[in-house]
Amino acid sequence: MHVMHTLRADLNLVPALAVILEERHISRAAARLGLSQPATSRALQRLRALLGDPLLIRERDGYRLTARAQVLREQLDLVLPALEALVAPDDFDPSTSTMPIHLAGTDFVVQSYGPAICAALMRDSPASSVRFHSWRYDSMAEQMHRGSVELGLFGVYAPSDLSMADVVTEQFVCVVDADHPSTGPALTLAEYCECRHLVIDVTDGLQPDVDLPLHGRGYRRSAAVTVPYHSAVPPILAGTDLVATIPGSLARTWPGDHRVRVLDAPAEIRRLTYRMVWHPAYDNDRRHRWLRSTVRAAVLTAAATPG
Structure with a gap:
């Protein structure tokens, strides 16, 4: 009862914990919380005294969690998003907000949409820092549930317990080395499936918006090389017969700097829908509605601007 009374009296301790x-x-916790290191250290001392547990134990290479802290972290992953939405102020003014903004996306998202997103967020909320987290589909739901990422941008479907909205539709194209033996401006589905492919690992070694439609039609492509980054594609394609399937807005910026050719992808896999995903606890939160609206408008602006 003493613990609950203290946490109710100072809800700032919950996200700090x-x-x-x-x-x-x-220092990393302080940066995410928007606090000084001394203030974060004081919060840790209060939590240690309140919970009767050291929580963090120093080791040679850093800190590890105590057994009690591990249990607390699992519990907080479940309740923190709902609690943050519950205690958030009903009104929100981005121009005075100092809350950090945490986004997630692939390197394509950051390169293609990141400049417009950052410009819009820094214009409307100049005191808020913006952090893009590395995209990992296998941990995306966990990041959302524990509140370390507020909004994700990606081209795959989200788990059913998260909220999602389509933002923009890209078109896939195929990129090959300038001396690739293909001669036409496009690849048919049969030609495409006979090629050796350079695959971007978006989810479990696949590009879902490419591979799932293929699987649904009874086709599979041969992945000769798989990489985690879109930016690695041009140098790996050089001098090979590989085919990479890439969003057109990105691929069309490459021929001036790399010896590549851009071909139309088969019609069956040409469409790529980029989506926003977030925890449903933020569906009606005013700050998060502003964030979603601002990010959506920035992405649409970037997508409409020739590369």
Whole structure:
């Protein structure tokens, strides 16, 4: 009862506890919380006294969680998003907000849409820092549930317990080395499936918006090379017979700097829908509605601007 009374009296301790347990590092936790290192250290001391547990134990290579802290972290992953939405102020003014903004996306998202997103967010909320987290589909749901990422941008479907909205439709194209033996401006589905492919690992070694439609038609492509980054494609294609399937807005910026050719992808896999995903606890939160609206408008602006 004493613990609950204290946490009710100072709800700032709850997100502080979650971030400290996740980062296991005072300076990184302070940066995410928007606090000074001394203030974050004081919060940790209060939590240690309140919970009767050291929470973090120093080791040679950093800190590890105590057994009690591990249990607390699992519990906080479930309740923190709903709690943050519950105690958030009903009104929100981005121009005065100092809350950090945490986004996630592939390197394509950051390169193609990141400049417009950052410009819009820094214009409307100049005191808020913006952080793009590395995209990992296998941990995306966990990031959302524990509140370390507020909004994700990607081209695959989200788990059913998260909210999602389509933002923009890209068109896939195929990119090959300038001396690739293909001669036409496009690849048919049969030709495409006979090629050796350079695959971007978006989810479990696949590009879902490419591979799932293929599988649905009874086709599979041969992945000769798989990489985690779109930016790695041009140098790996050089001098090979590989085919990479890439969003057209990105691929069309490459021929001036790389010896590649851009071909139309088969019609069966040409469409790529980019989506926003977030925790449903933020569906009606005013700050998050502003964030979604601003990011959506920035992405649409970037997509409409020739590369």
